[in-house]
Each structure stands twice: as C-alpha cells, then as structure tokens.
Amino acid sequence: MKNTLSALFLLLFAALLLSSCSSRKSVYYYQMRCPDLYIPDSLEQVLVWNRAFSNKKGNQLLLNTLEGLASGESVGDDRQAAKGILQGLEETLIEERKRKQQKIDTSYGRLQLSGEIPPPLPDSFLRTLAKKGQLLASLDMVDSDQEDPHTEYARNGSQGRAPRPTATNQIYLKVCWRLYDLERQEVVDIWRSEKQFSGNSTSSDYDVVGQIISPFKSKKMKSQGYRLGRQYAMRICSTMVQKRRYIYHKGHKEMKAAYKLVKIGDWDGAAKIWRQQLETNDQKLRGKLLFNLGVYEEQKGELANAETLAREAYFLNAFQPAREYYKWLAEEQKRIKNYLRQQELPWPN
Numbered sequence: 001m002k003n004t005l006s007a008l009f010l011l012l013f014a015a016l017l018l019s020s021c022s023s024r025k026s027v028y029y030y031q032m033r034c035p036d037l038y039i040p041d042s043l044e045q046v047l048v049w050n051r052a053f054s055n056k057k058g059n060q061l062l063l064n065t066l067e068g069l070a071s072g073e074s075v076g077d078d079r080q081a082a083k084g085i086l087q088g089l090e091e092t093l094i095e096e097r098k099r100k101q102q103k104i105d106t107s108y109g110r111l112q113l114s115g116e117i118p119p120p121l122p123d124s125f126l127r128t129l130a131k132k133g134q135l136l137a138s139l140d141m142v143d144s145d146q147e148d149p150h151t152e153y154a155r156n157g158s159q160g161r162a163p164r165p166t167a168t169n170q171i172y173l174k175v176c177w178r179l180y181d182l183e184r185q186e187v188v189d190i191w192r193s194e195k196q197f198s199g200n201s202t203s204s205d206y207d208v209v210g211q212i213i214s215p216f217k218s219k220k221m222k223s224q225g226y227r228l229g230r231q232y233a234m235r236i237c238s239t240m241v242q243k244r245r246y247i248y249h250k251g252h253k254e255m256k257a258a259y260k261l262v263k264i265g266d267w268d269g270a271a272k273i274w275r276q277q278l279e280t281n282d283q284k285l286r287g288k289l290l291f292n293l294g295v296y297e298e299q300k301g302e303l304a305n306a307e308t309l310a311r312e313a314y315f316l317n318a319f320q321p322a323r324e325y326y327k328w329l330a331e332e333q334k335r336i337k338n339y340l341r342q343q344e345l346p347w348p349n
Contacts, residue, residue: 023250023288027262029299030242036235036335037189038342038349043181045133048090051118052082052142077221081173082142084222088229089137096237117141117176117192123185130182137236141176144221172196173224177232181348188348191232197224245295246321248288252277255285258292271296287319294325303333 117140129136172194179189197220233239247270249259254277258270274289274296290313297306310326313319342349 024246024248025259026244027247027295028242028244030240031299031301033234033239033241034336034339035237035239036339037179038339038347039135039188039236040347043134046093046135046137047129047133047182048086049136049138050082050086051138051140053079077144077146078142080221081144081175081225081228082139084225084227085139085142085175085229085232088226088231089233090229092230092233092239093237096233096239120178120187121180126180126182126185130185134182136178136180136182137232138178138180139175140178141174142225143174145172146170170196170198171220171224173221173228175225175228179236184348186348189236191235193228193231195224195228243299245298247292247295251282251285251288255288267296267299283317287313287317287322290317291319291322291325294322294329298329303329303336307333 121136121138126136173196175193175195177189177191178187179191180186181188230239234241247259247262249255254273258273261267261270261273271293274292277285278289290309294306294309294313297303297309307326307329310322310329313322314326
C-alpha cells in the first residue's frame with residue numbers, strides 16, 4: 001500500500017513539474033467566422049428536417065434494432081447521433097440569428113436501414129414546402145459503425161501489420177446534408193462527412209470542430225452528432241467561434257509580462273514587447289516571438305501577416321510548432337477567398 005501511494009505521489013509530482021516547466025500557455029478568444037457557402041441574406045427562413053428517419057416509429061425501431069445487431073453498434077446509436085446533429089444545427093442558427101429556422105414534421109420519410117444516400121426530393125414536394133420557408137436543410141443520412149478493440153487488434157494482425165490494440169471502441173459516423181432552394185426547387189448544396197473517433201476523441205487546435213465545446217459529456221454519439229450539426233451550421237451561416245491558441249512565455253522576464261497582458265486582453269501591449277524582444281536578436285527566442293506575433297495578427301483578422309510570420313518562424317528559424325500553424329492559415333485564407341468569390345456570382349452558384 002505504501003509503495004502504491006509513493007508511486008502515485010511521484011507521478012503527481014512529475015506531472016506538476018512538467019506543467020510548470022511548459023514553455024507555452026493556452027489562450028482563448030472569440031472571433032466571427034465566415035461560412036463556406038454563400039447564401040443571400042434575403043434567404044433567411046430555413047426549414048430543418050430529419051429525413052434520415054421515418055415517422056413510423058414502430059417499424060423504424062425494429063429496423064434500427066436489426067441494423068444495430070448486424071453492425072455491432074448499440075441499438076439507437078444512429079438516432080442519438082441524429083438528435084445531436086439537429087440540436088447542434090438549430091442551436092447555432094438561433095445563436096447567430098442569421099437564419100430563422102423551423103423544424104418540420106412530415107410523413108414524407110423513409111425507413112433507414114443502410115448507409116445509402118436517398119435521391120433528391122421531388123419538385124412537387126418542394127413546392128409544397130415553399131409555402132413554409134425559403135430554404136430546406138435536410139438531414140438525408142446518418143449511419144454509424146463501431147469496432148471494438150479486439151476486432152481492430154485481430155484485423156491489424158491478419159493484414160500483416162503489427163497488431164495495434166486500442167483502449168476504446170472506434171466509431172465511424174457518416175452524415176449527409178442537402179440544402180434546397182425551395183423557390184427554385186433545386187439542390188444548392190450537398191455535404192457529406194465521415195468522422196472516425198473514440199470515446200476520448202480530441203480535435204486539432206486548428207480544426208474548426210475543435211474550437212467548439214460540446215455540452216454533452218456522457219453520450220458519445222449525441223456529442224459527436226452535436227459537433228457535426230454545428231459544423232454544418234457553420235458552413236451556411238456566419239458563426240462566432242472560440243479559438244484556442246498557444247502563447248510562448250518562457251525566456252526573458254519580458255515574455256512573462258507579455259503573456260500577462262494577453263490574459264487581460266491587451267494584445268497590442270504584448271505585441272509591442274515581442275517586437276522589442278526581436279530587436280535583441282536572441283536566436284533561441286526568435287522562433288517563439290514570431291509565432292506569438294503570428295497569433296497576434298490572426299486575432300486581429302490579418303491572416304496574411306500571420307502566415308508570413310509563421311512561415312518565417314518555421315523556415316528561417318526551424319521552429320517546428322509553426323509548421324502546422326502556417327499551413328492552417330494558408331488553407332483558411334483560401335476558404336475565405338472562395339466565399340468572397342461566390343458573392344460575385346449569380347445565386348445559386
């Protein structure tokens with residue numbers, strides 16, 4: 001017992017020591033994110049429909065149970081994911097007040113048994129819905145499969161690779177949305193997503209989904225569905241997102257002072273210190289300083305300047321953490337340029 005307590009104490013002490021020695025700290029800030037798909041502001045009435053499941057609950061429950069038994073997933077996983085998806089979409093639209101959403105309940109559904117995407121809705125049905133709204137966001141497919149650790153271990157070994165045991169189940173979630181312009185009776189967007197995650201899945205610091213905090217803690221499927229629902233809302237609507245970035249604060253005492261200024265929101269004061277430190281030409285700090293200044297430019301909305309600084313940190317100063325950062329900044333600028341280009345084209349484009 002004493003040996004166990006001693007080992008736990010040593011582990012705790014080591015963890016505290018590592019955290020205190022870390023050269024970077026997380027900072028958070030909020031920023032508006034433009035959507036991926038341009039939709040005119042005049043089109044603000046959105047009907048939201050869960051087409052993936054029929055209203056015939058008795059038959060649907062039977063088929064959902066059979067699918068769960070065949071695929072190895074828990075019964076009702078797909079339905080839980082769909083609930084999370086719709087809630088994520090609806091809450092995001094309500095928060096931003098950009099689109100007036102209304103959930104519709106219609107018997108024109110289908111029984112979901114496979115992961116196949118259904119055909120588009122007929123024009124006659126879309127004309128009927130046009131009396132209620134301008135756009136229809138239709139959740140056309142939700143399908144999930146689970147693979148337990150033992151199955152993955154056996155599969156990896158049978159394919160000639162070194163067996164790789166996993167601690168938790170691997171979940172594969174497939175989703176498909178269609179967005180309809182009801183006045184024109186046509187599909188203006190089709191969006192598919194395939195996500196693989198575990199019970200303890202995490203996202204990249206630069207991943208949009210990783211910038212959203214899900215309110216669900218215990219239900220994996222509903223939690224991941226919620227994230228995907230918000231992700232599609234972000235595709236069609238300007239959204240306020242919380243960004244997490246790292247600031248390097250170790251080195252001279254001025255670095256710690258700059259970090260304290262960031263914590264109270266004085267980014268300009270911190271940037272002034274970082275620029276002054278660059279003039280000292282301390283090669284050990286140069287990459288960190290350039291990285292910090294890149295984050296400063298990003299939070300101002302100057303992505304091109306941020307990318308330039310991150311590239312300089314990586315290519316000229318061999319600062320490895322800047323590698324993924326400059327790549328993300330480059331992709332984000334391409335996404336924004338594509339959105340602005342869509343505004344210049346006739347709707348729908």
